[in-house]
Amino acid sequence: MQTNLRKCVLAAAIAAIAGALPAAASEVVGYYPGWKSDAFAVTAANVDAGRLTMALYAFVDVCWDGKHGNPEPTVNYVAPCQEPLNGALALRDEAADGANLRALVALKQRHPDFKVVVSVGGWDWSNRFSNVADSAEARANFVASSLRLMRRYGLDGIDIDWEYPTEAGVPCVAGETCARPQDKRNFITLARALRAAFDAAGKQDRKHYAITIAAGGNANYINDAGSSAWIKELSRSLDWINIMAYDFHMPWEKHNGHHAALYADARDPVTASAFYSSGAVQRYLKAGIAADKLVLGVPFYGYGWKGxxxxxxxxxxxxxxDGGASGGVNGGNAYGFSHLLKQGMLTPAFEGGAGYRRYWNASARVPYLYNAEEKIWISYEDQASLQEKARYIKRQGLRGAMFWELSADGEHQLLRTLSDAMRP
Structure with missing residues (x-):
């Protein structure tokens, strides 16, 4: 009798502890592209908060020397900061971004489990992260500014999209510093400061403030001076890691290839370096990251090659x-899923159209389109490949899925598929 009583007391205690912690879930995380809001407004029709667990608002920048942006010629954007402190967050357009954030947060009224988080950085705006993380004063400003922004708009956390520590993706302009050998150690220090401040603020505000990151899927990202120990240390301050498991092949390459293959295909030269989605996940697991701290990124877009x-x-x-095709969005080589449908390259039955034929790679578990007459080849994601990835996520016990980005799936075909597939 006493043994049974002790078991009941222990079970109740475990249940109480579990109820006090943020619950692990099948996350469905989608980026909202703030700069597209004129054409793709924050509405219940465009942002299906009932199928999303979190929207990542892309992007917020950081201030340095009173300015934010990136002077590099391909970006060519510099603007004054609203809060001119080194490390403080900076909105591209305070009025427009503010309105977008309020509209996203308003969706929580009907969907209280839906979270809204600002994503800081991105490909174009990662040029100041190294400076911020290397300075105690700038780190403190970053933390304080993040808290002010979250409380001002009723947000649920911060996502850091640093591309990439120790290796800036966008080339740095002359006279600037965009990467340092100590970036990854500094990233740990920054994340620890955020975690301590967010936890303290959460107690005051009676909510949990999330910290997530967008992370590369290759060995260069996971390793630091030959060791992966840093990423495990960093993960202790994070709610989870969103693995950018796409762009494994890009249109500037001389040969085409699948940009988000799930599994290896021996015919693909990058297979030897495990440059595919499941290979990226396994790298993180081998580095000691718990499966429930990993979210697999999937693309709602494709790439095209010509010739x-x-x-x-x-x-x-x-x-x-012969390089990237020019029939994609805005005449580029990126082919959003909605664009493929609108142009008739995919039919409503999701087969090829307008001279394109749909194929399926049974090894990589991804589709592709080919127009033999025009010699255009397109790698993309569809319902079948998303279902394959959802099954993989469940088998591995991962936290969930993340996708880039909502406007590429204007009618929610892919989001519906992903959301349904992620259900228990």
């Missing part, structure tokens, strides 16, 4: 090409 010969199988796959 690709049919090859021995007649499908244009893994062939030499």
């Amino acid at each position: 690709c010969a049919p090859g021995p199988d007649g499908d244009g796959q893994y062939q030499a090409c």
Whole structure:
């Protein structure tokens, strides 16, 4: 009798502890592109908060020397900061971004489990992270500014999209410093300061403030001076890591390839370096990151190559090409899922159209399109590949899925598929 009583007391205590902690969940995390809000407004029709667990608002910048942005010629954007402190957060357009954030937060009225988080940095705006993380004063400003922004708009956390510590993606302009050998150690210090401040603020505000990051899927990102120990140390301050498991192949490469393959394909040269989604996940697991701290990123867009010969199988796959195609969004080489449908390259039945034929790679578990007459080859994501990735996420016990980005799936075909597939 006493043994049974002790078991009941112990079970109640465990349940109480579990109820006090943030619950692990099948996350469905989607980026909202703030700079597209004129054409893709924050509405219940565009942002399906009932199927999302979190929206990441892209992007917020950081201030340095009173300015924010990136003077590098391909970005060519510099503006004054609203809060001119080194490390303080900076909105691109205070009125527009503020209105977007309020509209996103308003969706929580009907969907209280939906979270809104600002994503700081991104490809264009990662040029000041190294400076901020290397300065105690700037780190303190970053933390304080983050708290002010969250409380001002009723946000639920911060996502750090640093691309990349020790290795800036966008080339740094002359006279500037955009990367340092100590970036990854400094990242740990910054994340610890955020975690301590967010936990203290959470107690005051009676809520949990999340800290997530967008992280690379390659070995260069995970390792630091030959060791992966840093990423495990960093993860202790994070709610989870969003793995950017896409862009494994890019249109400037001389040969085409799948940009978000789930599994290896021996015919793909990058297979040897495990440059595919499941390979990226396994790298993090081997580095000691718990599965429930990993969210697998998936793309709601594709890439196109031109001048690709049919090859021995007649499908244009893994062939030499003449560079990026120009039939994508705004005449570029990126093909959002909605764009493929609108242009008739995909039919409503999600088969090829307008001269394109849809193929399926049974090894990589991803689709592709090929137009033999125009010699255009497109790597993209569809319902079938998302279902494959959802099954993988569940088998591995991962935290969930993240995608880039909402406007590429204007009618929610992919979001519906992903959301349904992620359900228990």
